[in-house]
Amino acid sequence: MAQLVLVAGAGPTGLTLALDLARRDIPVRIVDKAATFFAGSRGDGIQPRTLEVFDDLGVLDAVLAAGMPTPVMRVHLGGEFVTERRMSEPVEPTPAVPYPNLWVLGQSRTEAILRERLAEFGVHVELDTALTGFTQDDDGVTVTLEHDGTPETVRAAYLIGADGGKSTVRKTLGIPFEGSTDESLRMLLGDVRADALDHEFGYWFAAADEPMRGIALSPLPGGRQFQFAAPLTGDAEPSLELLQEYVDRYCGRDDVTLTDLTWVTVWRPNIRLAQRFRDGRAFLAGDAAHAHPPTGGQGMNTGIQDAYNLGWKLAAALAGDDTLLDSYEAERRTVAAKVLGLSSELLDKLVDGDEDAMERGAETQQLDISYRDPAERGWFAVGDRAPDAPVKDEHGRPVRLFDLFRGPHATVLSFGAQAEAGPHAYAVVRPGDQVSGPHVVDVDGHAYAAYAAAEGTRVFVRPDGYVGALS
Numbered sequence: 469m470a471q472l473v474l475v476a477g478a479g480p481t482g483l484t485l486a487l488d489l490a491r492r493d494i495p496v497r498i499v500d501k502a503a504t505f506f507a508g509s510r511g512d513g514i515q516p517r518t519l520e521v522f523d524d525l526g527v528l529d530a531v532l533a534a535g536m537p538t539p540v541m542r543v544h545l546g547g548e549f550v551t552e553r554r555m556s557e558p559v560e561p562t563p564a565v566p567y568p569n570l571w572v573l574g575q576s577r578t579e580a581i582l583r584e585r586l587a588e589f590g591v592h593v594e595l596d597t598a599l600t601g602f603t604q605d606d607d608g609v610t611v612t613l614e615h616d617g618t619p620e621t622v623r624a625a626y627l628i629g630a631d632g633g634k635s636t637v638r639k640t641l642g643i644p645f646e647g648s649t650d651e652s653l654r655m656l657l658g659d660v661r662a663d664a665l666d667h668e669f670g671y672w673f674a675a676a677d678e679p680m681r682g683i684a685l686s687p688l689p690g691g692r693q694f695q696f697a698a699p700l701t702g703d704a705e706p707s708l709e710l711l712q713e714y715v716d717r718y719c720g721r722d723d724v725t726l727t728d729l730t731w732v733t734v735w736r737p738n739i740r741l742a743q744r745f746r747d748g749r750a751f752l753a754g755d756a757a758h759a760h761p762p763t764g765g766q767g768m769n770t771g772i773q774d775a776y777n778l779g780w781k782l783a784a785a786l787a788g789d790d791t792l793l794d795s796y797e798a799e800r801r802t803v804a805a806k807v808l809g810l811s812s813e814l815l816d817k818l819v820d821g822d823e824d825a826m827e828r829g830a831e832t833q834q835l836d837i838s839y840r841d842p843a844e845r846g847w848f849a850v851g852d853r854a855p856d857a858p859v860k861d862e863h864g865r866p867v868r869l870f871d872l873f874r875g876p877h878a879t880v881l882s883f884g885a886q887a888e889a890g891p892h893a894y895a896v897v898r899p900g901d902q903v904s905g906p907h908v909v910d911v912d913g914h915a916y917a918a919y920a921a922a923e924g925t926r927v928f929v930r931p932d933g934y935v936g937a938l939s
Contacts, residue, residue, distance in 0.1 A: 470608045471495050471786055474624040476637055478502075478593040480511065480575065481754030481771035482630035483582035487525055488779030490589035492876040494786060497622070498591065499613060501598035501631075505583075508731030509574035509659050509688050509695045511768030513538075517834035517853070518769045519567035520933060521776045524874050528567075530581045535573035536689040539670045546676030547720015553672075564855035564918040565835060566870070574659070574688050574695075575768060599636050602627060602750070609749050626782055627750045630775070633738060635756035641747045647740030647759065647808075654700040658711055658732035659693050664724045667692055673718040682718050693728065706732040741805055745797035753778060758804040766807045769834055774800050780876065780931035799839045807834075839934055847920045850937045854929045857918035858911040866911055869918075878936070879929040883910060883921040 473489055475482045478500035486498040514522075514531065522528040541553045559568040583593060594615070602611040609627040613620045629637025638645060665671060667687045671694075674682025683698035698714045700706075708729040715724050740759040745752050754771025777800050781792040840851030856870045873879050910916050919927060928936040 470623045470625045472497065472622070472624045473626045473628065473782055473786075474499070474609070474611055474622060475628045475630055476500075476599045477628075477630035477632060477635075477754070477756065478579075478583075478595075479506070479630065479632065479754065479771070480579060480582065480768050481775050482628070483579060483586060483593075484521070484525070484772045485628055485630060485753065485775035485779050486591055487527075487582060487586045487589070488776060488876075489782065490586060490591045491525070492779070492783045494783055496591055497594065497624075498586075499594045499597040499599065501596070503596045505576065505593075505595070506579060507576050508733070509576065509693075510657070510731075510733075511575040511578075512572055512686075512688065512695060513769075514571040514573055514578065515766075515769040515834045516565065516567050516569065517837065518772050519571060520856075520870070521772060523567070523870055524776075524933065525585065526874075527581050527585045530584070531571065531573060531578065534577055534581065534690060535571045536687075538570050538572055539668065539687055541670040541672055541684075541686075543672045543674075544720060545674055545679050548676075552669075563857045563914040566856050566868075568833070568835075570833070572686075572689060574690070577690060578768075599631070602637075602640060604749050625749065625786060628778070629750065629752045629756045630754045630771070632755045633740070633759045635752065637750060638742060638752055638756050641750055643747065643752065644743040645740045645759075646743055647738070649736055649738045649740075653737055655735045656696070656698050656700040656706055656711070656714070656732070657735055658696045658706065659688065659730045660696050660708065660711060660726045661692050661728040662694055662715070662724055662726055663692060664721070665694070667694075670694075671719075673715070673720070675718065683714050693730065696726075700734055706734055708732075739808060741801070741808060745801050746793070751778060751796065753800075757801075758808060760808060766834075770804055770807050773803070773834070773837070776932050783876065802839075803837055806837075848935070850935050852935050854927070854933050854935050855918040857915040859915050860911050869915065873929055873933060876931060878931055881915075881919075881921075881927045881929065883915060883919070883923060883925045883927075 472495045475486050475496060475498040478498050482498055486496050489496040519528060522531050537558065538555050542549060543551050543553060556570060561568055597613050597615045600612045600614050602609055609624045611622045611624060611627060613622060627637065629635045631637055662685060665685065670684065670686040672682060672684050674680065681699065683696065685694040685696055687694055696711055704710050708726060711729065712726050715726060738759045742752050742757045745757050753774040755767065757774065758770065760767035778796050781796055784792050835853060838852050840849045854873065856868055858866055859869055860866055915921065921927065930936045
């Protein structure tokens with residue numbers, strides 16, 4: 469049987485999956501029909517749970533170095549400054565949650581960091597390479613690719629459709645993309661420079677009598693550009709001149725000149741969920757499986773976590789245990805449906821002029837996403853995110869649980885006097901291994917607090933950072 473996994477689509481979802489597979493020594497190819505890499509900011513908000521994924525994948529330091537915290541937004545109504553607001557107030561890190569705040573980084577830069585990390589494993593994105601069709605049988609998938617007009621036939625063990633809302637993989641499988649597209653509401657998005665504005669701040673410009681109908685300019689890290697967002701009326705084509713008209717209309721100043729438009733698009737509310745995330749040996753992930761409004765910054769993050777959930781399960785299947793693959797749809801489709809509900813609710817508030825639509829709380833951070841049984845009422849249960857906490861290793865040296873989780877393995881933790889090899893020991897087990905041996909204990913009660921673990925408790929942590937059942 470073929471061992472190759474073919475990933476169609478080289479956005480954040482496809483790159484995350486390819487990276488996770490490559491670090492597990494799984495043969496992987498990642499193709500994209502685009503001739504060049506995406507150059508816009510689009511999904512520029514990285515949620516705390518995704519930062520934890522990036523920690524495990526070895527790209528967190530680069531993401532933190534390239535990005536910035538959410539900026540203060542200066543609100544101007546009728547040309548007059550009225551107040552400053554934050555989308556969310558900064559939260560101090562804790563032993564359980566080391567990355568509690570949204571991080572801002574343009575999507576194109578996030579993708580570049582993922583590509584650079586992927587290249588360390590010898591895998592590179594194949595641009596200008598379109599997936600034109602495929603068939604599958606019990607042993608694999610036969611895929612037809614086309615590059616420069618030349619077809620290529622590829623035999624793969626599994627095919628992953630991470631190829632966006634217009635997914636060729638989803639359409640070929642005939643999977644319904646259930647939901648709606650609202651043609652009455654359109655938003656203009658773009659990346660521009662506005663050198664007359666202080667780049668340390670974001671700006672909201674609106675009319676005094678319609679404070680929720682205006683334009684937003686949010687600074688992007690790594691340069692002088694702002695991401696521009698405004699409701700679009702009429703049939704005008706998106707352009708720098710059109711963006712300038714909006715600024716001139718709302719900001720009340722004549723010195724704000726926009727330049728260097730590097731990306732612009734017209735967005736329509738397209739809220740959809742694939743009826744299935746799997747068909748045989750083909751899987752959907754990211755925007756191919758669920759389309760979100762931008763409110764709440766959920767779309768890119770949910771796709772990245774789809775990939776993180778699927779990667780280790782594909783690796784287990786290729787090692788001979790395919791029983792986990794059905795859990796991908798069961799876990800991730802449920803999450804996607806919940807996230808779609810949240811982002812749709814925020815969009816409705818924005819359309820209705822509700823000022824609370826500008827604020828974000830814990831519900832958007834994705835730290836509360838869980839695969840636990842709904843009937844389970846315990847504080848900490850199978851299916852929950854595994855918190856971080858300071859612990860000691862077998863030599864008595866302080867480490868973090870995230871340090872022990874990092875990498876393509878499962879982890880067993882044991883707390884207290886019943887740890888088999890003494891109070892300061894740990895062992896890492898790989899999928900399929902017997903659960904036995906010495907484990908981790910706490911430092912100053914932090915592990916106990918993060919896990920609410922009684923002495924003698926053992927916890928199995930899956931390779932995607934969720935708690936599994938010990939058997």
